[in-house]
Amino acid sequence: MTIDGNYVAGEPAPQQPGSFPVTVGWTQAAIAISSVMVLKTPVNLKMNIEMHGPLLIDFGRHAFSWSTPLEHFPLDAVHTGLETIPGGPDAPPMFELPGHDLDGLLWQIGLNSFDGAPAFWLSSGERYRLTRWPNLTQHSHDMRQVKMIAVLGNAYVSTPELATYSGVEVGEAQRLVNALSLMRILSRSAEAPAVPMAPETAATKRQSLFGRLRTRLGR
């Protein structure tokens, strides 16, 4: 499904005659959000999600409203409709402000779309670096993600390099890159050279305070 309702292959789309194509999961939502954010036009989104009510996104105010808390983010959400709504500073708010910080929603959608493949707006051969850290105290995360974010905060790396440097599968690294990219806090470069990292030996791994403190704190 694109923003104008056309179906894009990749997810099951059981058709309901005369209605919006139903999609499962978050890939189509990620595509819609990215498309609107790139356009930079004063347009907001309303997504209808079965059993979870409407999800309203106000891009201008970087806020969203949804009756489902993000702690209960439904991975297999069934999307039954998508509407664009005129926005801008003069338009009446779609929900009671301030709403919730949009970053938290984008984090979840980015991690849980494209099934570990690159988001469609990314290009092969690119390297990535953070422009700012995500607000980790407000996003559900694990320590592997923190380690990957620390890599991205300090060097331009490709997704395979990120996976190698962080000791995770490429698909897991790709999910994080997708999320940070959807949040628009990654800078991308096709020209940035590879940055070597000191090889992690068994000794350096044992010496890692991060690793030991993680264990000590049970995280």
Place this chain on the structure above:
Amino acid sequence: MAEHVILFTGPMGAGKTTAIQSLSEIEVVRTEANNSERHIVDKETTTVALDYGEILVDGDEKVRLYGIPGQQRFSFMWSILKKRAKGMILLVNADNPDPIAEMIFFLDEFRELYDRGGVVIGISRADVVVGPTLNEFSEALERTNPGLVIPVFTVDPRDRDQMENVLLALIVNIEMREAFGMLSRTESA
């Protein structure tokens, strides 16, 4: 005995003492006295020398947590402590009259600690006042310190889970910067 010194800095009222209390596994040693600057921050007492707490990592290896006084008249202590430190958690309260200026001030004061270790910035009281957004804090950092990507989080210093996240982010960032050869060697970390 292995030890890792982490400083907690920031203006008076940012929550440094509370943050150390949230993290420390020992009774925090607190040195407070009557606040003579209540016209600035309406607290009855404030830290005049040090707060100290610690986390036992393994055996006799410890993370030592030092909270240092926020008032500039105690700046002579800052230079002593930053020489021993591995990293810094800079707390700034969002309801400060100018939280961005405070952040920049303390970062400048402790810049050498960033250069050979690491810094994480925690914005406290962001839930009780509409202050600058995290983006605005990050943009101010980029303007004043181009190229630095310092983690900036909203924090509740009373929340142990959040403070553990902040501490772990600081430590992994220091280790990554070391792995990429980005740390200066001017002082022993």
